[in-house]
Amino acid sequence: MTIKNILIVIFIFVGLYVVLDFRDHNFKRATDACIAGTKMLDKPITKQEAKEFCEDKINKGK
Numbered sequence: 001m002t003i004k005n006i007l008i009v010i011f012i013f014v015g016l017y018v019v020l021d022f023r024d025h026n027f028k029r030a031t032d033a034c035i036a037g038t039k040m041l042d043k044p045i046t047k048q049e050a051k052e053f054c055e056d057k058i059n060k061g062k
Contacts (some may be wrong), residue, residue, distance in 0.1 A: 030058050 034054030
């Protein structure tokens with residue numbers, strides 16, 4: 001194999017690692033923002049209830 005082919009294989013593995021590692025980044029950020037938004041509700045809810053509520057709403061939006 002030439003150096004070019006070896007570099008291509010290495011970059012493919014690095015790309016796959018990055019994609020798989022940061023896949024849930026946007027979902028986590030959206031969930032955190034939703035949880036922060038639930039603190040403004042009239043009826044306070046626990047952090048666990050807020051997390052479940054937000055995950056449910058975000059998953060329904062997909």
